[in-house]
Amino acid sequence: MFNPKKRLLEYFPTAFIFFALMTIPLFLGACSSSQGRFEALRDSVHLRQDSIEAMGFRVLVLEQPGLFTQGENVRIYIEGDGRPWIAGGEVVAADPTSRNPLALELMTQDDRGVLYLGRPCYFIGSSEPPCTPQLWTSHRYSDKVVQIMTSALVDWLVRHPSVADISLVGYSGGGVLALLIAERVTQVSQVVAIAAPLDHQRWAELHGYSPLSGSLNIASLNSWRSDVKRLAVFGEDDRNVPYMDMRHGLPPNTEVLILPGVSHRCCGNLGWLSILQHLEK
Secondary structure (H helix, E strand, O other), rough: OOOOOOHHHHHHHHHHHHHHOOOOOHHHHHHHHHHHHHHHHHHOOOEEEEEEEOOOEEEEEEEEEOOOOOOOOOEEEEEOOOOOOOOOOOEEEOOOOOOOOOOOOOOOOOOOOEEEEEOOOOOOOOOOOOOOOHOOOOOOOHHHHHHHHHHHHHHHHHHOOOOOOOEEEOOOOOHHHHHHHOOOOOOEEEEEOOOOOHHHHHHHHHOOOOOOOOOOOOOOOOOOOOOOOEEEEEEEEOOOOOOHHHHHOOOOEEEEEEOOOOOOOOOHHHHHHHHHHHHHH
């Protein structure tokens, strides 16, 4: 999560094209490293890679085949915001995909993690229409993004009719999206939001970031499903998304778990396994 200059929004296309032309050689090396990390995590637990067409977008999915049985709750992971801005927040990224996909890392530790649900324009298609930089900057939690991901998830559920009960696990901005998607998918019974900016307006003001003007804000929503269990996990040492600045945005009856000594990048092997044990209870 970077500090984009507000004035750049007026010159968005120019800055985007200029940077893409001037930094391609440097960017290729970073992409190679990022892709290698992604592939290593994917292959470590033999995830099958595919994509789902949703509202004109290709959404990446990584599936753990044969892990679930009929009637069992399964967990679906959603990644954080990645790198929407680069160069110290001066320029919008050509590809927002995270170099260190933490949600995928957590999923590889989970023997019930069935699906890694991508975000539109992440991992695949960022340079292709209908992707635009808005979808990973100002509109990253927009109704459109939520609709696309909801459509992709519903499509996957139709293909897997034995899955009737799911938990969504989202890291950082993925936690925001998990909370929003859960309101639209009836099979969701539980949401775990890790280090999620529950009030993105307050979060942007706190860091001096450009406001996420086209995004839905958890703190501003008044109606929530009563049949969904919600757990919000925060790191005690998280300076990016501090709990004290986000607690007013918690949906009603949300359980809170504060992890001592943990920063924004949650949680370490033992920490995540402990949280999973907590969920099982």
